Amino acid sequence: MANISRRDFLKFIGAGGIGAGAGYIYAESVKKTVEFLVPQVIPPEDWSPGVATWYNSLCGQCPAGCGISVRIREGRAKKIEGNPVHPVNQGRLCALGQSGLNALYNPDRIRTPLRLTGARGSGEYEPIDWDEAMTSLGGRLGSMKIQGAADRIHLLTGTVRGHLDLLLARFMEQLGAPTYLQYDYTHPHSLYAANRMVFGVDRLPYYDIRNSDLLLSFGADYLGMWISPVHHSLSYGHLRQGRPGHRGTCVQIEPRMSLSGASADRWIPAPPGTEGLLALAIAEALVDGGGYDGADRADWSAALRPFKASKLAPTIGVDAAVVAELTDAIRRAEHPLAIGGGPAAEGSHGTAAMTAVNVLNHLAGSLGRRGGVLFGADPVVADDWRVRQASYARMMEHAQIMGRGDVDVLLLHGTNPVFNLPQASGYTAALDKVGTIVALSSFMDDTTAMADLILPTNVYLESWGDDVPEPGVGLPLATLSQPVVTRIHDSRSAGDIVLGLAHQIGGELPAELPWTTMEEYIRHSWRQIYSVEAGGTDAGFDEFWKDALRSGVWARNRAEMEAAPTVSPAVLAQAGSAASEFDGAENDYPFVLQPMMTQGFVDGRGANLPWQQELPDPLTSVVFSTWVELNPTTAAELDLEEGDVVEVSSSAGTLAAPVFIYQAIRPDVVAIPIGQGHTRFGRFAEGRGTNPLDLVATVTDESSGALATAATRVTIRKTGERLSLIKTDGVSRDLGRQILGPAKEHA
């Protein structure tokens, strides 16, 4: 062994060297990545690392007005839950509310004020600082005010309630600019109009689903997206299981089975647009059968005579026997309740249909009664916001004014009409005629992308504010919104921007809006609420304020309910025909389009939240896309399978999307979810799916001015392309497992 050749010696040296190198690199590669232990420079006094603090605040994801509890660690929001002491949601929260973190930490948030440098809509902006933005905008508004041209300044927001609404109104009033509108796709204009017509009330009454034992829903998807879904889900639980030995019954009348339909005992797929007639047929049978014994029974009987079920049956597609069964159920029920919404309220005579539902409630004796429709509960904050809610007709009037070039400055906040109004309305073109569009927005959405100046706003988790939910829970109630984290970008809340502008403009504005911050303003306003409650003194307000900040909500324990309003048979004549009329001839366009709001996206506002994108739709389990729901029979006739891309056309437009075959939809109806198809809304929303509102023809419900989104006929053409739907379900068939009872042949 002693005589190693030179050659071998070098080989051993090489092997040893390579081995050592490999050993060193191996040891380096299995090391953990370096983590840092970053201390505070100056530690805040009110938190300790690793210990969570929960702050109660207000959810801003939809207008239901739920209370939230946000878990904060090391100054960062980690989780959002329902506020357990909030009467609306009682500790529960929907998926959209939980996704508020996606809004807060969204990488597509606007981080600095932006000024347009290219052509409008080009997306070319330069960042500017806040001083410059506020000086230039304040100067512009101020000089218009001095020149007496302030009426050419308009403000358009989404649903804004509580004191921010009052602040905006005051700002516009002091500016001398009378036009302040709110546009929110979810606002049920026809329901409001019908309540005004029948009950003479502006405020939405409280529908006491919780204590009812028979719930007739005419299209209202109360578990899905109708008014206050989390509260209704709680009520539904109580209606079903909250009273031992007593299980309430639910009947759902709608052409396409919604989440509420799937949870009901009975689903009645009446032809689209005839829901109101069915309500009247039931009302007729109720009066005729002696179920109503008011003094004006004869008048009702006469007014309802044309709606006899036996005569209407061919139109409403529901047997007289079924009507008799439902009537019988109402008579036997102690607390029957009828509610209306969804496609029934979105026909060309939506107001008349909702009137019919109200009449049915009256005749069934459900008004002003436990388990029925409750009136009263005076608001603790002035609720003028309802007057500002612009229906489609009012938006079109506004579009005309803009189209004439009569709007020099349009201030936008929290609304997306470019996405939510149909293309056929021509709204976008009118918007383009506005001199300067200023958007107060957190995200670059379809409408914000039209702006000349963008002021980035805080999301609700970073803002002061308050809200009075409508209809809430039938008690005087106000929710407080407080920043649960310090703002993470260089943004400001809309209220702070308006207060800043008031000081910038000068004149009498700083005296009329004397607060320097939204926090100061909210605190001042709550001091007023407190002194009214405390009988004119604000002694003890500080304690009250601390309590309010801690609990996130203030409510009076009990409220005097108002007596039920009297309802006269004349409303039927006043409301007119309850049957919907459709755009497009039946021969050319054989199907009725039903654009539907989903829990995930509401009207599209949730599409930039990745958690909502990956949330399976509760009925179809589809994620990430837009689909076209067809009945199996229809699909078979058109030779379509799931995933076949079809072209859906109306007189107003065309879109292409893949088919989803859904057993629980009428063969003459096509349903498409709203929410996708944004041209601008950040990386998670853009280039995904299509927007069914672009198919909607401009049919309006004259009584309310609402756009009749469920009154467009469409035709379907197979394109031959295929696009697999991404969904979490396997098949909707039971494959011989007999989980739905005895096996039947499927279509």
Add this chain to the structure above:
Amino acid sequence: MSVSVLEALQPFKKPVLLGLVGLLGFLVGDWANGRFNSDSAPVQPIEFSHRIHASENQIPCQYCHVYAARTPSAGVPSVSKCMGCHQSIATESPEIQKLHGYWEARQPIPWIKVHDVPDFVYFTHKRHIKADLECEQCHGPVETMDRITRVESLRMPWCIDCHTENQVEHGRDCWTCHK
């Protein structure tokens, strides 16, 4: 005629030896990495000496690591805490000059973590201090260290050994640490 196995293996002798030398080299390289470039004692942005603070000046651990007794994390002292003393003490030292630099720039000091457990472990200082453990039991003789060094593995068998030895209630339940 005798048949030798060694004879038959003769042609493989050299490759096997080469392999052995390579393996030996590998082990030497691995050891050298641990000896001279270990992550158990990384070079920190400031050469902070626990020996000077805890031994020479007898400062108790929780004077700086204020959260240890009441929260999951012991808490590395804030820059303002350091400046509380070093505004006037040892201001000429070049390492303290670095501290002043961070303070004036209002920047945190990016200390490198030495003692760390994976994210799926729920560890809390609070419980261990309540159980009257000395800091040294897990962190070693910190008061003798100029540069902080990890002396225990902080791996699960090490945890379990201690929990078993001290008969910790529910100390061997999965959910005690993994929840």
